[in-house]
Amino acid sequence: MMRAWILPMLLVLCGSALAAGRIVSGAPGAATAIVLAFALLAGVNSPLVFPKSIGVLEAQRRSAVDGRPVVFWRPGCQYCLRLRIRLGRKARQAHWVDIWRDPAAAAVVRAANDGDETVPTVVVAGEAHTNPDPAWVREQLGRSA
Incomplete structure (x- = not known):
């Protein structure tokens, strides 16, 4: 931390x-x-600046129930900040996981990105998307609501 x-x-x-x-x-x-x-x-x-982070297992469980995206991020990442700002209030609807706080989350991100801890990585319906367009993430949040 x-x-x-x-x-x-x-x-x-x-x-x-x-x-x-x-x-x-x-x-x-x-x-x-x-x-x-x-x-x-x-x-x-x-x-x-970011919504409260939860653990990767809890985020995956919640996402399976409500269909909302899981956003893997880390403090100091300009692309994570860009995503957070561009999502605005809708950002609170996603499940945010800080990879520096949760080693299991970092492992999930590495598995999705060929060994790199590239963030933001957004998982929607079990499929990982690295540094997606914020408009696309906003659309995914709208579908899950």
Whole structure:
């Protein structure tokens, strides 16, 4: 779990260091802007942006019952973030699995991607789709509702 917070923590530390330099040089307005920008970047790259992750076995069980897609992701992945943002509120309908928190999920992703941990990998009806178009995922979510 700590691994998911490394990038956000580094962003906050770098932003704080840059802001401290601006304060020392007499530019508190610029320091405030830097802190806000880096805090925003840290938030976007943290697990907080994504719906609560569940384990791969629970996600597969739920998907079998309700037909909703299972989205395998990891914090810091720009393509996962793109998918999450483009899905908007519909993202909460999918079952999200963080491959850094669940080693079994990482194994599922590797099996679907020839040994690579390429995310986002979306599983619909037992078929894996690597980095699919967000519009297609939104359509799959609409079919399962």
